[in-house]
Each structure stands twice: as C-alpha cells, then as structure tokens.
Amino acid sequence: MKSQQVRQQFLDFFASKKHSIVPSSPMVLKNDPTLMFTNAGMVPFKEYFLGQKNATDKRVADTQKCLRVSGKHNDLEEVGKDTYHHTMFEMLGNWSFGDYFKKEAIDWAWELLVDVYKIDKDSLYVSVFEGSKEDGLGYDQEAYDLWKNHISEDRIINGNKKDNFWEMGAQGPCGPCSEIHVDIRSAEEKAKISGKSLVNNDHPQVVEIWNLVFMEFNRKADGSLEKLPAQHVDTGMGFERLCMVLQNVQSNYDTDVFTPLIREVEAITNNDYGKNEDVDISIRVIADHVRAVAFAIADGQLPSNTGAGYVIRRILRRAIRYGFTFLNQKEPFIYKLVGTLSKQMGEYFPELKTQKQLVTNVLKEEENSFLRTLDQGLVLLDGIIKNTKGTEVSGKKAFELFDTYGFPIDLTALILSEKGMTLNENDFNTELEKQKTRSRAAAAVETDDWVVLDEDDLEEEFIGYDTLEAKVKITRYRKVSSKKDGNLFQIVFNMTPFYPEGGGQVGDKGYIEVTNGNVIYIVDTKKENNLIIHFAENLPKDPSQTFRVVVDEKQRSRTACNHTATHLLHQALREILGTHVEQKGSAVHSKNLRFDFSHYAKLTVDQLRDVEDFVNARIDSKIPLEDFRNIPMQTALDKGAMALFGEKYGDTVRAIKFGNSMELCGGTHVQNTSEIWHFKITSESAIAAGVRRIEAITSDATKDFYFETNKVYFELKDLLKNPVNPHKAITDLQEENNTLKKQIENLLKEKAGNLKGDLINEVKLINGVNFLAKKLDLDQNSIKDLAFEIGNQVDNLFLLVGTESEGKAFLTCFISKNLVESNDLDAGKVVRELGKFIQGGGGGQPFFATAGGKYPAGIAEALKESKKYIL
C-alpha cells in the first residue's frame, strides 16, 4: 500500500466515525513561548485541553507534520544512525474534546489496524498504565477490560509512569495512556524470543506505533494532580512507522516515504545505499533532514542564527556535514532534492509545491555558506595540529574551533584520528557545559502557578478593535521572574482592549487605573495558548475589584498606520514585482515597519519609487476600512483574501480589506487610509537567498524624517553660501581640495628638501660619526620623515631633533644601523636618558626612537648632552 493511501485511509476511517478532517497546522509555531515547533499531533489543540477555548468540533482527525530535535529518543545526533528515528515526521491523530473516551478510542484503534489495515493481530501488543503510588493513581482497569475484548490477555503489558503516563510538560494536562506495539520480526525470530519481552526496549522491529492518551488530569506547579472538568482523547500514530509495517519492510527508510529521496541522493552523489555503514547513515541523515528543513522553510522559518531558525540551520548543517565527509560532496547538492520531495509530498502539503523555488534557493545559499565555514575551519585546524606537541589536541582549542568558527566537533575528531591524533573530549565537554550554563542562567524564567479568581469566565474577549479602554475584572494572574526583566506579573482580564503581540504587530502598552488616580503600567501584551496576557510591574492590592484599563492611544494609532501600510505595501509589491512575491515575515512597530518577502533580485531605484507611489496613491484615495470579523475561512478566501501559509486551522477568521487589498489579519488598522498621511521606504536589503526586506515609516515618522533631511540640506547649503546648484558646489569643492592637497604636498616636499639640504650641511663629523643635534619647528610626522630621508643620504649618522608643541617637548633620535652595531648605540636608550631633561620618557627601536615630556625649556640641555654618546 502506497503511503498516500495509508494516509488517506486513516482520514477516511475517522471521517466515517463522524470526525472533522482538518489540514495539518504549520510545523513552525509563532505564538507559543514554550515551544518552537509542533512536536506532537496535539500541539495545535493545546488550548482546548488547557480549557482556554472551547472546541467547535468535538471530534477531529488529521495528519500533523511534526519536528523533534531533542527529547528522550530524539537527540538530533542520533537520527540516521538507526532506521526508525526522524527529525520531521507525520503524526496521524484522532481527538475527542470532551466527547468520547477510552472505549471508542480503543475500539476504533483496533478496528482500523486489524480490519482496515489488516495487520495480523498476533503481531500486536498493547500496554496499560499500572498506576503510580507517588501520584496516588491506581491501575487503569478500564483500559485493560476494554482491550480484553480484542486481544488475548497475555498480550497486554503493564506500563509504568515513564512509558504510560503522558504529560504535556512539567505543568499542564496529562493522563494515563495505552500504547499499541507491533512486532514485525520473522516467525523464526519470534519463536526464539517472545515479542513481549522486547516491547519498549528500543528494538527496531518491535516498535510502538500508536499511543492513545486519556487526558483527565491537570498537573499543577507544586506537582499535584487535579481532575480536569472534561475528559479528552489524544492519539498519535507515527505515519512512517505505520507505512513500514504495512509495506512489509524492516525500516522506515525502506518505505516509499523515503525511497525516492534515497534514490535521488544515490544518483546525485554517485553512492549506493546498502553497501557501507557510513554511507548509509549519511544518506538517511540527508533524506531525513532535507524533509525537516524544506517543510520549515515552506512554513516561513528561514535558517538563522537564533531561535527556531538556528535549529533549522543546525539540522541542515548536519546533513551537509555527512555529505561532505562520507559522500564526498564538496559542492551544494541537497537543494537538488527539493524537486523530488515536492513531487512526492506536494499533493497533501501544497506549501511544498508553491514554495519550491524559495526552498531551493535558500538551501543552496545555506549550503554554500556552510561549505565556506568548513573551508575556513580546515585551515584553522591545520594550524592547531601544527602547534600541538604530542598527539592530543586540547579540548579547549577544539571547543574554540567549534564555538567561534562553527567547525563541527565530529569532523575535528575524524580528521585528528586520520592523523593518528586524539582529542581531549572531557575538556571539550566541560567547555560546552560552561557555555550552556551561562546561556541558561541568562534566560532562566521562574513561573508561579496561575491564581484563578474567576473559574466561570475563562474565555477572554478581545474588544480592542472598537475601544481603547474598558472596565474589566482580573480572572487570573501569576508572577514570573527572569534575570532580564526582574519580577513581572502576568494578568488576564475577562475582556481586554489590549492587542497582544501577533501577526507581526507589537503588543499594546497602557495602564490599569487603581485607587485614587494611581496607575499600574502595562508594559507589554502577549498571547500564550490563546490567552491574552498583560505584563505589569505590579499587581493591584485588591485584584478582585473592577478596574478601568486604558491602551496607550498614540502608540496604538501609529502602529495601526504602519500595519495598514504593510498591507498596502504587500499589495504594491505583488502588483509591481509580480505575484511570486509572498510575505515571509513582518514586524509592525509604532515607529516603523519591516516587511520580508520572496523576490529574487534587488529592487531598483525606480521600482522602490513605484512602490512608494503606489502606496501613497492609496493613502490619497482615502480608502475606508472594511472589517470582516468571524467569517468562515472559506468565505474569506472566496471574497479574494490572500491566504498565507502558516495559518492555523481555525473556525473563523478576520479579513481586512482596503480597496483591492484583502488579507486575513487579526491586527489593528486605521479606519481610513488617509490617516496614514504618508509612506516612505527607508531601506531595502537582502536577508537570505531569495528573500528581501523593506523597512519603511509612515505618518508622524515621515514628517520627522523629511524635517530632518530638509534641515541637514539647508544647513549644508548655508555652509556652501547658498549656491544655486549645491551638487556642483560640492564636487567643485572636492576637486579644489584635491588639487590643493597635491600642491601642499609638493610644497612641503620642497620645503623639506631645502630643510634637508640645510641640515645636511650642518652635520659635523665628530669622532668618525656624522653628528647633528638641533631644535626644529616641525610636527612629529615631518620630523620622522626628515630623519629617515637624511638617514638615507648620510652614513654614520647620529641625529637628534628637539621640538616643542602645545607646551610639550619632544625628542626624536635617529642612528644609522651600522653605528648601532659598531658603536653599540641604542636610540631608545638615548631618548630615555635625555628624556629626563624634558621631564618625560620614551622609547623605540635601536635606530629610531622618540620621547616626550612636559618641560620644553629642557630641550636645549638635552641637545647639548647628546654629544656624549659619540665621544
């Protein structure tokens, strides 16, 4: 059975059980501070489990693209070494939000696997939670009894808390779970060792394929459990593993999910899969990683050096590294796999198709940049090897190479071992640990439990589109402390006019009015799991009162101008550059806006001008806002709204329309484009291959901008005595300046030439040494030049020049090199000793040295004294 069919049958099966089938949510998360990527099928539905939102569909099923790079079985460095771990994978899941529970979940799982997929029930095992004393939980008898109806009791295994009690995190919803394992070994092997003993033992052919979680508790910060108001089902089945079982192969990488990629890698790199262990690992790594990276980029997450982008970069670099070392690829090649991937998965994940060109460009650029890093590292490592005595390279040096220059440590180890050398890994790990501790300490956040004041009013209403102030009640609050921000309070109201950071737009600021006119400032507003959280430095004394809260109007209106301008800019770019332009990122602040978009070339001056004109024309046309709230997604799309990838499945959306610009958007906007007043691009630059960034300003900021530039212009013009043509005035000045410079240079040379002649005439032969000590009225640099020039013409020279400037005294001493040796003279010593006369000190090299002091009157004596060195 082809993987496409496997996926489809799953979805069809649950559709027949009255589930809504929803598309996969983005793999990259934007509004969750606790998580960078969707790492399990349940992530998009977190808010339902947390009780922060009521599900509109009580039964849902989907396949979800997930990314895992850390965790007990998902260390990035392990992926590829075995045949069943991945970074990016699909998780098939069915959900019940307060609807059905254990019985249906278990019955349907069995029906699908055995009746639909026709898996031999004698190869299946199931596990049941055995209970936990520390949590006061008993044996999950209910699940056991349900399984007993389908499977013989000797195939039911008891599982401990580690394997059979699922938790979302340290805090939050959790519950017992029941896993289904499948044994795909041959009959002989099964006869030898019972599959039962291999369950949960990391055996590549006895694997868990489906986990059914029965969510019924909430774990509090103090570790205790409380019963959830409603019970949910959350299941997750590894798609790739399921395909392995159904396609009757021994490895996920032998399924048609991966084989097209593996064939392509073989063809491109001219290597065969299945002949050499290192080559096989490399090919698996590349086949796995290219999926993760391509999906992430298609979801809008470009590789970068921080946050989620850094994780993506690391995954890609790991693939490049394996290709470099074991497949002998010294040029970019991974980008060539995008076509195959898109052909194979683009049907169900259309973002791969539409973003194919961008993904390809970005990968190629990243590959090139890392290959440069590797080149540089190879040179540095060579240097380290040369400077190493003995055969062990210090861990500190290797760490520096890794930390500062990005050279992979395993590559260092490999190269060293080829040269019969070793690496002090302990020291390396110590250094790495230090680095981690430092970073963690800087980012540490302590979060207290929520204090819930109003259980009944958990769904917070956003009223900020229509009003900037309201009378509200606090429904919950908690304290968070971090090194960076100190103590802050997170406050949630029953309703709020404050816009939370999202869609690129910054969160609102403002204040809470407490007793007798005092206020508590709200410094930021953010969204977390669908909850609007207000950050305040204090908490009202009596949080149970009703408060008036007010949004900072100035910031809000400026931000609104910038947000609307961003939409118009987006429209302008698509109109002027073409519809290949897609939003890749956006930041809307009160003082400026930033818009990243896909485009292959630098914008010309004319294009920038056209874009500005286009936006300003729409501002001039005074277009009113049309605000469509709570309309179904499909309705919005039918009306012509631009759908962005990265949108999450949701019940209803909001669409913002200004004339022909229509986008799905939750942000705040002006009522009429005329409020924006004016739009001005301040910069255009590249941020990645095929992605460009425009920064721009609007309204008040453009006034300031024009005022400032205008002011500078008039100041300059004034300085130039108000010429008719300032441009010409400046170029004239520059030319004049150049000719004058040359003239002065010539004059000075001439003067120095004369002076040099005079001085050479004054040189006296004393004791076989050409001696001259004189005070001159020249600057330090000229004296230096002069000294060297005289030195070039006169042999056996001992020259001492004194000079005085700004009340300070200076001595310069030049001694011909042959004299330095034959007469054992040292100009440095000379100036140091003579420096005493001018109450200063100095030094230099044996043949040229300078000294400075604060007593100019002593120069004469110093000059007189100098004679003694040659007598």
Added chain:
RNA sequence: GGGGAUGUAGCUCAUCUGGCUAGAGCGCUUGACUGGCAGUCAAGAGGUAGUGGGUUCGACUCCCAUCUUCUCCA
C-alpha cells in the same frame, strides 16, 4: 537573550607580547621583451587600519562605547 570571534589596498590576507616610515599575493595602470596570445621583466597608482572616544613619548596593536559580518549556546 548570553558568550566567542571578526572588520587593514578592488579581492584574499600578513603586521608574534604597543615602537622595523602599514606589507605580500592576486587584480589594476603604464612600459619593455616575444610574430599574436599566454607569459616574463620593470615602473606605478591604490589604505582616514569599521566608527567615535580614552590611555601613552608613541596605538592596526591596550581600554570603553557603537556598528558590520561570522559562530556557538539558550
């Protein structure tokens, strides 16, 4: 967000702990040799050492601030 590195001629980089009038290779200009090209030789142009402060007799070098780029960690 935290740490490390980096910025010197058009390009790639030297200048070891402060002091050899800031150098090399490639590239560029001019000239010579060779039938032409490649090439060789000779001469030459090109640098506020990221920027702004400070310490010092003296700063590319040390200190502070700031920006660029790279990189690791979170």
